[in-house]
Amino acid sequence: MRTAGHDVAALVLRATLGPMLFAHGWNKVAGPGGLKGTTGWFETLGLRPAEVHARMAAGTELAAGVGIALGLANPLPAAAAVGLMTVAARTDHRGKGFFVFKGGWEYVGVVGGAAVALAGLGNGRYSLDGLLRRQRAGAGAALLAAALGTTSAAALLAVCYRPACEPDGTQADH
Numbered sequence: 001m002r003t004a005g006h007d008v009a010a011l012v013l014r015a016t017l018g019p020m021l022f023a024h025g026w027n028k029v030a031g032p033g034g035l036k037g038t039t040g041w042f043e044t045l046g047l048r049p050a051e052v053h054a055r056m057a058a059g060t061e062l063a064a065g066v067g068i069a070l071g072l073a074n075p076l077p078a079a080a081a082v083g084l085m086t087v088a089a090r091t092d093h094r095g096k097g098f099f100v101f102k103g104g105w106e107y108v109g110v111v112g113g114a115a116v117a118l119a120g121l122g123n124g125r126y127s128l129d130g131l132l133r134r135q136r137a138g139a140g141a142a143l144l145a146a147a148l149g150t151t152s153a154a155a156l157l158a159v160c161y162r163p164a165c166e167p168d169g170t171q172a173d174h
Contacts, residue, residue, distance in 0.1 A: 002124075002125075006121070007125040007130075009124075010122060011126045013117070014123065017068050017069075017114050017115065018077075020065070021061050021064050021065035022062055022066060025057070025061025025062035025063075035054055035055065044164075046091065046164060048162045053160065057087075060080050060084055063080065065077075068081065070127065070128050071129050075136060075145035076145075078118050078145035078149070079145040081149070082112045082115050082116060082149025083150070085149075086108075086112065086149060086153035087153045116145050119137075119141045119142045120137060
């Protein structure tokens with residue numbers, strides 16, 4: 001049974017997660033280093049071609065952030081967030097422990113989990129999906145966001161992730 005509390009919870013989650021994703025995407029484009037800096041960072045992470053990945057990550061964060069904030073097309077923006085966080089966990093946060101202040105996966109885990117929770121919760125009445133009467137929610141929507149996001153990330157990583165090798169021939173651990 002959906003209640004006003006449910007709709008408010010979805011709104012609060014969207015109003016927290018969506019703008020944060022948008023800000024991260026905007027920072028990749030217009031932050032101190034701009035796309036050039038993001039490209040250089042992605043190059044060091046082993047994402048090839050780095051320029052394509054910098055633009056793709058920024059665009060995906062911007063679009064997912066807007067989609068989540070406005071409550072549009074659930075669970076697709078949530079799946080995009082899961083994919084972004086899965087790639088970030090594998091390329092930048094892997095092997096650094098839990099805490100984000102040590103480079104760990106805490107942040108990407110929370111963002112990915114929140115996105116899956118939002119997909120399951122649905123965008124609620126106070127959203128574009130609510131206005132258009134296109135409510136998708138429940139375990140199926142949550143599983144779709146998780147599966148689509150992680151599968152897309154795995155495919156991208158299989159094709160494009162080429163981390164540098166250490167002098168002994170082993171993969172660098174980023």
